[in-house]
Amino acid sequence: MAETLTKKSENGVKKTPAEKGMGAGLRFLNNLASSSTIDKLKLRKSTEKVVYHGSKNGFKAVGAVGRTFASKSKQDKPARQPKVGGTGAFDLTPTDEQQMLVEAFGEFATNELLPIATEASNNCVTPSEVLKHSTELGVTMIGVPEELGGAVEQRSAVTSVLISEALAKGDLGLAVAVLAPAAVSTAIGLWGDADQQSTYLPEFVGEDVPAAALAVIEPKPLFDPFKLDTKATKNADGGYTLNGVKSLVPRAAEAELFVIAAELDGKPAMFIVESKAGGIGVTPEPAMGIRPAATATLSLENVALEAGSLLGGADPEVYAEMVRLSRIAWGAVTAGTGRAALDYVIPYVNERKAFGEPISHRQAVAFTVSNIAIELDGIRLATLRAAALADQGKDFARESAIVRQLTQKYGMEIGSNAVQMLGGHGYTQEYPVERWYRDLRAAGLMEGVLLV
Amino acid sequence: MSINLEDPKKFKPLIGQAHMVAEELLRPNSRKYDNFDHEYPVELDMLRALIDGMEEGAGQAAGATGVGQSDTMKQDDKDGNKNGTNLSTMLSVIEMCWGDCGLLLTMPGQGLGNSAIAAVANEEQLKRFKGKWAAMAITEPEAGSDSAAIRTTAVKDGDHYILNGEKIYVTSGERADLVVVWANVDPSAGRAGIKSFVVERSNPGMKLDRLEHKLGIRASDTAAFILQDCKVHKDNLLGDPEVRTDKGFGGVMQTFDNTRPLVAGMALGVARAALDETRTLLEEAGFTIDYDKPTAHQPGAVAEFLELESDWEAAKLLTMQAAWMADNRKPNSVQASMGKAKAGRCGTDITLRCVKLAGAVGYSENSLLEKWSRDSKILDIFEGTQQIQLLIIARQLLGKSSSELK
Numbered sequence: 001m002a003e004t005l006t007k008k009s010e011n012g013v014k015k016t017p018a019e020k021g022m023g024a025g026l027r028f029l030n031n032l033a034s035s036s037t038i039d040k041l042k043l044r045k046s047t048e049k050v051v052y053h054g055s056k057n058g059f060k061a062v063g064a065v066g067r068t069f070a071s072k073s074k075q076d077k078p079a080r081q082p083k084v085g086g087t088g089a090f091d092l093t094p095t096d097e098q099q100m101l102v103e104a105f106g107e108f109a110t111n112e113l114l115p116i117a118t119e120a121s122n123n124c125v126t127p128s129e130v131l132k133h134s135t136e137l138g139v140t141m142i143g144v145p146e147e148l149g150g151a152v153e154q155r156s157a158v159t160s161v162l163i164s165e166a167l168a169k170g171d172l173g174l175a176v177a178v179l180a181p182a183a184v185s186t187a188i189g190l191w192g193d194a195d196q197q198s199t200y201l202p203e204f205v206g207e208d209v210p211a212a213a214l215a216v217i218e219p220k221p222l223f224d225p226f227k228l229d230t231k232a233t234k235n236a237d238g239g240y241t242l243n244g245v246k247s248l249v250p251r252a253a254e255a256e257l258f259v260i261a262a263e264l265d266g267k268p269a270m271f272i273v274e275s276k277a278g279g280i281g282v283t284p285e286p287a288m289g290i291r292p293a294a295t296a297t298l299s300l301e302n303v304a305l306e307a308g309s310l311l312g313g314a315d316p317e318v319y320a321e322m323v324r325l326s327r328i329a330w331g332a333v334t335a336g337t338g339r340a341a342l343d344y345v346i347p348y349v350n351e352r353k354a355f356g357e358p359i360s361h362r363q364a365v366a367f368t369v370s371n372i373a374i375e376l377d378g379i380r381l382a383t384l385r386a387a388a389l390a391d392q393g394k395d396f397a398r399e400s401a402i403v404r405q406l407t408q409k410y411g412m413e414i415g416s417n418a419v420q421m422l423g424g425h426g427y428t429q430e431y432p433v434e435r436w437y438r439d440l441r442a443a444g445l446m447e448g449v450l451l452v
Numbered sequence: 453m454s455i456n457l458e459d460p461k462k463f464k465p466l467i468g469q470a471h472m473v474a475e476e477l478l479r480p481n482s483r484k485y486d487n488f489d490h491e492y493p494v495e496l497d498m499l500r501a502l503i504d505g506m507e508e509g510a511g512q513a514a515g516a517t518g519v520g521q522s523d524t525m526k527q528d529d530k531d532g533n534k535n536g537t538n539l540s541t542m543l544s545v546i547e548m549c550w551g552d553c554g555l556l557l558t559m560p561g562q563g564l565g566n567s568a569i570a571a572v573a574n575e576e577q578l579k580r581f582k583g584k585w586a587a588m589a590i591t592e593p594e595a596g597s598d599s600a601a602i603r604t605t606a607v608k609d610g611d612h613y614i615l616n617g618e619k620i621y622v623t624s625g626e627r628a629d630l631v632v633v634w635a636n637v638d639p640s641a642g643r644a645g646i647k648s649f650v651v652e653r654s655n656p657g658m659k660l661d662r663l664e665h666k667l668g669i670r671a672s673d674t675a676a677f678i679l680q681d682c683k684v685h686k687d688n689l690l691g692d693p694e695v696r697t698d699k700g701f702g703g704v705m706q707t708f709d710n711t712r713p714l715v716a717g718m719a720l721g722v723a724r725a726a727l728d729e730t731r732t733l734l735e736e737a738g739f740t741i742d743y744d745k746p747t748a749h750q751p752g753a754v755a756e757f758l759e760l761e762s763d764w765e766a767a768k769l770l771t772m773q774a775a776w777m778a779d780n781r782k783p784n785s786v787q788a789s790m791g792k793a794k795a796g797r798c799g800t801d802i803t804l805r806c807v808k809l810a811g812a813v814g815y816s817e818n819s820l821l822e823k824w825s826r827d828s829k830i831l832d833i834f835e836g837t838q839q840i841q842l843l844i845i846a847r848q849l850l851g852k853s854s855s856e857l858k
Contacts, residue, residue: 086454088461090776092531095454158455217814223746320744342849350850366846366857367839374790380767381773385457385765392456401743405762 022414030072038278061282063275066256072202075194078356079145083393089428092384097161098201103135105163108137109170109336113178114432116297117171120292124284126177126251134169134178135209143186143451149205149432155189155324157387160452161332165380168336172439173292176335178292180250183329183451184212187259187270187322191312196272200257210256215246215298216448217428225323225447230300232262232271238307240264242271242279244299250449252282252296259311259434260300261319261448269314270306272323289438293449294402312389324400331383331403331448334411334443341418341436345369349421368417375410389446408444415440457769460535463543470544473499474551475677482552484630485671486823490663492627493555493671500560519626536779538710539816542717542771549721550728554671554828556718562589563624565632566794567711569649572691577781579680581650587628587727589619589677600643601632601711604679613637613649613689615657615682621834625675626660629653635678636648639694645695668826712788716771719799719831723764726806726824730757733810753809765794786848793841803828 056392103178112130142160144150166262167175185204186195203210217227230244244339249255258273273280281299312318346369349360359365386399413436419426426433459467477499485493548556556562565586574582593600604617615635615695625631631651638645651658657680664674686693731741739754747755771791777784804827807814814821847857 084454086456087533088458089456090458090460090539090772091454091456091532091537091775093455093531093533094774095765098455187841222746224746224749226745274510323744348850360846360850360852361857362847363839363843363857366850366852367842369849370790370793370842370845373786373845374770374794375766375791377773377787378770378794381457382762382765384455385769388456389458391454397743399765401758403760405747405758406766409759409762 008320009411017446022265024039026042040328041308043271045323051189061253062349063280063282064211064254065254065278066257066275067203069199069203069257069274071195071198074199075198078192078194078197079147079189084388084391086158086392091345094162095159098156098162101159102162102166104137105139106167106169108133109175113167113174114340114406116430117174117432117435120171121173122291122292122316124286124294126294129172131178131211137180139167139178140185140204140209142182142184143188144205145197145199146386148189148201150189150201151387152389152421155186157328157390157452158190158384160186160326161383164329164332164450165336165339165383168333169340170336171292171438172333173290174336175336176250176290179329179333179450180214180255181209181212182247183214183326183449184257187214187311188272191270193310193313195307196311200272203224203257204261211251211254212257213249213252213255214258214259214322214326214448214451215252216261216323217247217446219245219247219297220342222448225363226320227421228261228263228268230260230262232269232305234264235304240271240305240309242273242303242305244300246300248285248287248290248295248449249282249298250290250293250295252298253284253294256389258298260298261322262300264310264314267314268319269318270311270319271302271313272309273300273305277303288441289435290442293309298359303446318396321390323447323452324386324396326448327400327404327407328383328386328390328396329452330443331386331407332448332452333450334407334440335376335380335383337346337436337440338372338379338411338414339442341378341433342369342372342416344431344433345418345421348425365421368421372414372417375406379403379410390452404444410437411440411443456703457541460533461538462541466540467543467547470547471550474547474549478548478551478555481671482820482823483593485552485554486499486668487670489665489670490673491727492673493558496555496558503715523760528671532780534779535776538713538775538778542713542775544716545610545717546721546768549718549720550725552668552671553718553722553831556721557669557672558624558627560627561585564649564711565628565630567714567844568586568632568690569650571710572648577650577687577690581630584629585624585627586630586632586650587622587624587675589622589631589633591621591627592618593620597837600646602634602636602646603639604633604635604682606637606641606647606649608637608686609683609688613684613686615651615679615684617679618661618677619679621664622675622677622678623672623834625677625817626673631658632676632690633658635679637693647693648683648690650678650690651682651684655682661726667829668823669830687714708836709783709785709788712792712841713771713775713778715831715835716767716791716795717773719795719828720764720768720771721825721829722769723795723799723802723829725758726803726828727761729819730806730809730814733813749770756805756809760798760805763794763798764802767791767798770794774810776829780781786845789836789841791842792836793838793845796838797842799828799831 052406089093145154188200216225217223232240232242256275259270260273279301283297285295286298349365350358352359384401386396386403389399390394419437420431422433425431481495549644564587565588569581569586590599592602604611606615633649633651636645638649659678661676661678741754774784776790779785805822807825810821815817
């Protein structure tokens with residue numbers, strides 16, 4: 001059936017919107033089926049671990065030797081995807097396409113992320129097979145316009161929220177590793193000009209998707225994404241020079257492409273930076289959590305960029321939109337991991353006995369479970385509201401700030417309560433809740449990295 | 453079809469009307485009836501006529517009558533998504549309570565008894581009680597949250613039941629035309645014997661004992677009744693007269709799945725009144741609320757305001773979810789309780805902290821902030837306390853009975 005639909009479109013036969021939606025969804029399912037769900041994953045070879053741990057203990061490496069990004073086609077103007085209209089009715093039901101994606105990514109998260117999460121966290125690495133499979137599922141294609149080979153008819157922040165949530169239900173750190181390149185493809189899909197889109201986006205819809213990262217946060221307390229220490233200066237030839245330090249950049253050592261936030265003429269802006277540009281140093285920066293994302297410090301010393309590297313034309317509104325979409329994305333992964341925590345705590349407190357009965361028979365325990373459920377749903381609904389507003393092309397500054405607030409306050413509370421419900425068990429690595437505790441702390445403080 | 457959590461476009465006129473009523477009629481009378489405990493707000497009679505007109509015009513209820521079984525619900529989308537009276541009523545309740553919660557509670561014709569009648573009455577009863585104002589009498593001196601433990605009895609006597617017992621905390625009990633009274637027809641059957649009866653306010657067997665003096669919602673009368681050989685015709689029994697042990701009490705309790713979002717809506721309305729006022733005061737004091745800037749870089753008052761606003765939003769969305777599920781006939785007991793629990797506790801937290809932010813201005817009777825923080829407390833108590841909501845949620849999530857998780 002998928003083939004028929006594809007052929008139809010090749011023949012230029014007009015499809016109904018429903019058929020189009022079905023076609024895109026089936027494409028994902030086909031990818032899922034043909035890739036290696038059955039092939040059990042083998043964990044990363046020990047050699048790779050050695051490389052990472054060696055570097056962790058000291059030296060700074062140069063950025064990955066990246067591929068050559070070159071414009072594949074000529075576009076007159078950048079592709080922009082239409083905003084969602086809708087009926088104006090309140091509705092929490094995902095579309096059939098969204099539902100299919102949630103199921104596909106949910107299955108991937110359960111079968112492939114969750115089982116390796118502890119080891120990936122300990123080793124600070126995400127196995128390449130997992131990453132490969134995630135790109136086969138189309139994780140980086142979500143934000144790419146269809147005319148540039150993207151997967152879905154309409155880019156949708158809501159769809160990205162649902163996928164991020166599904167992935168993070170398996171593991172937050174692995175989800176960040178998987179989603180990191182998608183942040184870059186989404187950013188270029190949203191704000192890239194015609195040249196930038198035709199140069200970079202084809203790589204994100206192909207077989208061999210590059211590692212890539214959206215680098216915003218810097219190593220300083222009370223970091224404000226609108227007041228950056230990383231500076232860009234304009235050169236006489238129209239190019240730019242970047243200087244500064246970025247913190248907690250996911251998969252930075254292998255990344256071939258970055259979108260980097262830097263101040264230009266006193267205002268925050270974004271730049272597309274290829275790893276092979278000189279002057280980029282990568283130092284591993286393992287953190288409390290999201291360790292499978294192999295976070296690293298990125299140092300930029302007189303990194304020379306061409307004139308076409310400025311993303312979004314240094315428009316402050318574009319930059320603010322990036323910050324907001326990123327905060328929504330962190331709300332989405334919090335909702336996913338929070339759900340994992342709730343789902344784990346419920347059977348535990350029902351089975352664990354103390355004083356002759358399940359501990360869930362005590363209000364102190366039971367009410368904690370209720371409160372996890374309440375605040376979790378609050379985060380989730382606020383995240384969906386903000387994303388839906390973004391899709392409708394409406395202002396969502398207030399709503400993304402609310403997502404941020406709720407994520408900060410309750411994401412961490414959920415992580416803490418989950419450990420508390422398991423008591424001493426929760427504190428050991430035999431149980432996953434201590435990892436969720438560590439990962440959820442990231443969600444409320446991170447800027448950039450993810451984008452919906 | 454797409455995920456969307458905005459107030460439905462088609463309810464915008466209704467919400468706008470409710471807000472106007474709140475602003476022009478309720479808010480200006482707020483302080484007056486807070487001071488005149490037990491005095492009937494005569495302004496409401498005019499409002500009743502107005503609301504009847506609004507309902508006929510818009511086909512949607514602004515008060516409590518609309519929720520429950522409604523055949524007027526229209527489909528929004530071809531795919532069957534419904535935005536109906538549960539959602540529209542909850543949204544207009546927010547606006548009305550932004551005006552004044554006490555006055556909404558004593559709105560003629562909009563009692564909780566009306567919701568019960570709307571939810572479970574048969575055709576004949578619906579016709580007979582149409583246009584009447586119905587209060588709800590559940591609580592007794594020895595039975596509050598534990599509503600299955602009520603002691604009021606109803607003994608069959610020919611075509612009538614004879615009711616005996618004592619009822620307290622009957623909102624609008626003095627002013628209503630009818631009182632829906634919970635009584636047990638077969639105490640040996642326990643909770644399965646609990647039935648609800650519509651008692652005319654003029655029934656000589658139901659005597660008004662006293663009116664309460666309260667912390668807040670003083671515009672609304674709260675009555676206590678003594679039922680002494682109160683004779684009620686059997687046609688006034690709501691629902692199934694048979695005692696069925698399998699279902700019965702559950703059916704009675706189901707009304708709450710529809711009414712909890714409304715009480716949550718009340719808490720949301722009062723809290724938003726406080727937030728709006730506080731925002732104005734903060735802005736007048738020279739603070740600006742910046743949604744993008746990290747709160748750590750903003751003044752403490754602004755950071756606190758953002759925290760309160762975020763909790764409000766979470767509570768509103770949870771409540772909308774519950775009402776939307778009711779409109780779409782999805783089981784919503786957990787979601788209704790989540791909305792009520794979150795809105796109830798945020799209501800007091802937000803209003804009390806807004807008083808703190810405003811300092812003497814908030815504490816003095818010169819502003820309404822102090823009043824709203826008194827009004828809000830009841831909303832975390834009636835229609836199921838915070839603790840009862842947490843129990844309902846936990847029992848369902850954990851799969852526990854009320855004897856296991858007490």
